[in-house]
Amino acid sequence: MSSQARPYLFYWMTYSLCTTCLKNVPAKILFKNDKVIYQKNCLEHGIHEEVVSTDIEYFKLCKEYLKPGDMPDKFQTQINHGCPHDCGLCPDHEQHSCLAIFEIIDECNMTCPVCFANSKPGLGNAKSMEQIDKMLETLIASEWEPDLLQLSGWEPTLHPQLMEIIRKIKASPVRHLMLNTNGIRIAEDLDFVKELEKEKKWFEVYLQFDSLNRDTIKHLRWWDYLDVRFKALENLEKAWISTTLVCVIQKNVNDNEIWELIDFATKYKCVRWVTFQPVEYVGRIKDKEIKERITLSEIRNEIIKANNPFGANDMLPLPCHPENICIWYGIKKDWVIQPVTGMIPKEVLLEWAGNTITFERNEEIKKAFYKLYSLDACSEKTTKNLWTMLCCLPKIITQNLDYTNVFRIIIMSFMDKYDFDLWSIKRSCVHFVEPNGKIYPFETFNMFYRDKIKAFNGLKDKFKK
Numbered sequence: 001m002s003s004q005a006r007p008y009l010f011y012w013m014t015y016s017l018c019t020t021c022l023k024n025v026p027a028k029i030l031f032k033n034d035k036v037i038y039q040k041n042c043l044e045h046g047i048h049e050e051v052v053s054t055d056i057e058y059f060k061l062c063k064e065y066l067k068p069g070d071m072p073d074k075f076q077t078q079i080n081h082g083c084p085h086d087c088g089l090c091p092d093h094e095q096h097s098c099l100a101i102f103e104i105i106d107e108c109n110m111t112c113p114v115c116f117a118n119s120k121p122g123l124g125n126a127k128s129m130e131q132i133d134k135m136l137e138t139l140i141a142s143e144w145e146p147d148l149l150q151l152s153g154w155e156p157t158l159h160p161q162l163m164e165i166i167r168k169i170k171a172s173p174v175r176h177l178m179l180n181t182n183g184i185r186i187a188e189d190l191d192f193v194k195e196l197e198k199e200k201k202w203f204e205v206y207l208q209f210d211s212l213n214r215d216t217i218k219h220l221r222w223w224d225y226l227d228v229r230f231k232a233l234e235n236l237e238k239a240w241i242s243t244t245l246v247c248v249i250q251k252n253v254n255d256n257e258i259w260e261l262i263d264f265a266t267k268y269k270c271v272r273w274v275t276f277q278p279v280e281y282v283g284r285i286k287d288k289e290i291k292e293r294i295t296l297s298e299i300r301n302e303i304i305k306a307n308n309p310f311g312a313n314d315m316l317p318l319p320c321h322p323e324n325i326c327i328w329y330g331i332k333k334d335w336v337i338q339p340v341t342g343m344i345p346k347e348v349l350l351e352w353a354g355n356t357i358t359f360e361r362n363e364e365i366k367k368a369f370y371k372l373y374s375l376d377a378c379s380e381k382t383t384k385n386l387w388t389m390l391c392c393l394p395k396i397i398t399q400n401l402d403y404t405n406v407f408r409i410i411i412m413s414f415m416d417k418y419d420f421d422l423w424s425i426k427r428s429c430v431h432f433v434e435p436n437g438k439i440y441p442f443e444t445f446n447m448f449y450r451d452k453i454k455a456f457n458g459l460k461d462k463f464k465k
C-alpha cells in the first residue's frame with residue numbers, strides 16, 4: 001500500500017468548458033487548500049484548474065437546497081447537438097425563467113470595460129414594437145404568468161418608445177417589471193422620472209451602483225459618474241420608486257466596499273434590494289484581468305465577516321439555482337434591518353418558496369415570517385440579540401408585512417468559461433428572451449449565442465472592438 005495520500009479530496013465530477021477551445025470537457029471537483037477547484041482536462045489543451053469556491057462547507061450546503069425545478073409551459077427548441085448548444089429552452093433545461101430579460105436596444109451611452117454585452121454608443125438597433133410583441137408572446141407561452149421581467153439594453157432608457165413598452169408589459173400577465181439602467185437619464189430628465197412614477201406599482205429600477213469611490217468607478221466604468229448616480233438615486237427617492245442597487249464586484253477593485261454599499265443602501269427608503277454580481281468574463285472583459293476573478297463565496301464571506309447583523313445562517317442558497325444565487329431577506333423598519341432568512345426553517349424554504357426570486361409574495365412564506373417573529377422563535381435563536389428582538393416584536397407584529405418593509409441582498413453569480421458547470425447551467429433561471437422566439441440562459445447567451453445572433457442580424461461590424 002502506498003503511504004502517500006493525494007493532497008486533495010476528489011469530491012465529484014462534472015463537465016465544464018476548456019478555457020481555450022470552449023469544448024465540453026470533464027472536470028474533477030477537488031477540495032484542495034480549503035477551496036473548491038474544477039480540474040478540467042481537455043485532450044487538446046491539457047489540464048486547467050479553476051477555483052470555483054473558497055468555502056467548501058457552503059459549496060456542500062448548496063446541494064442541500066436543491067429542489068425539483070419548475071417546467072416551462074413550452075420549450076422552444078429540440079435536443080439536437082447537446083448542452084449548451086441547443087438553447088433554448090430545450091426540454092433538457094431543468095428550470096423555468098425566474099427572471100426574464102428583454103434587451104430592447106443595443107445602444108449605450110457608456111463604454112464600460114466590464115460590459116458583458118460589449119455595448120457602446122452608436123449601435124442603435126432599438127427593437128420594434130412587433131419584436132417586443134414577439135418576445136412577450138414567447139415569454140408568456142413559456143411562463144403563462146411570468147414572475148419577473150427586466151427591461152435591459154444595453155441602455156433601455158435610450159429606446160424612443162420605452163414608456164410604451166413599459167405600459168404594454170404592465171398590461172400583460174407579467175407580475176413584476178424592472179428597468180435595468182445606468183441611471184443617466186433618471187438623473188438628468190425629471191419628466192422621464194415623472195413618467196416612471198406613474199407606473200411605479202409592481203415596477204422597480206435596477207440601478208447600476210458599484211462603488212462610492214471615484215477612482216474605483218473610473219476603473220470599472222471608464223468615467224467617474226458618482227454624482228450622476230447620486231442624482232439618480234435622489235430623484236428615485238423623491239418619487240419613491242422602488243430601487244435595486246446593482247453592484248458588479250471585481251476582486252481587489254471594489255470587494256472592500258461590499259458592506260459599505262449595503263450600509264449606504266439602507267439609508268434610502270426607495271432601496272429595497274442590493275444585488276452583487278461577480279464580474280462575468282464575457283464581452284468586453286473576456287480575457288482581461290483574469291487574475292482578479294472573485295467567487296460568490298468570497299462576496300458572501302465579506303458580508304458575513306463585516307460588523308453587521310448578518311450571519312452565515314442568513315445568507316442562504318436560493319432553491320431555484322442554489323449554486324449561483326445566494327439570498328438574504330430582512331425586515332427594514334425605522335432604518336433598522338432585522339435578518340429573517342436564517343430564521344426560516346430549511347423545510348419551509350424548500351416547500352413553500354417556489355422557484356421564484358420574489359418569494360416574499362408567497363402567502364405561506366409571509367405566514368412563516370410572522371410565525372418566526374414570535375417568542376418561540378426567539379427562544380430558539382438564543383445566539384441572536386434577544387433584547388433587540390423583543391423590542392422590535394410589537395412593532396413588527398402590528399404592522400403588515402408588505403413589499404416596502406422587505407430588504408433583500410442577493411449575490412448572483414453568472415458562469416463564464418472558467419467556472420462553467422454543465423450540471424448547474426441546466427438549472428439557470430435568468431434568461432434572455434429574443435425576438436427569434438427563443439429563450440437563452442444568461443450565461444450561454446453571453447458565451448455562445450449573442451455574437452451569432454447579432455451577426456445574423458447584420459450587425460457584425462459594429463461589434464468589432
Ligand code: SF4
Pocket residue numbers: 082083084085086087088089090091092093094425426441444
Ligand atoms: S443550457 Fe439549457 S436550454 Fe441550453 S442546451 Fe443546455 S439544457 Fe438546453
Ligand code: SF4
Pocket residue numbers: 108109110111112114115116117118119120153154155182208
Ligand atoms: S455595462 Fe451597462 S452601462 Fe456599461 S456599457 Fe454595458 S450596457 Fe452600458
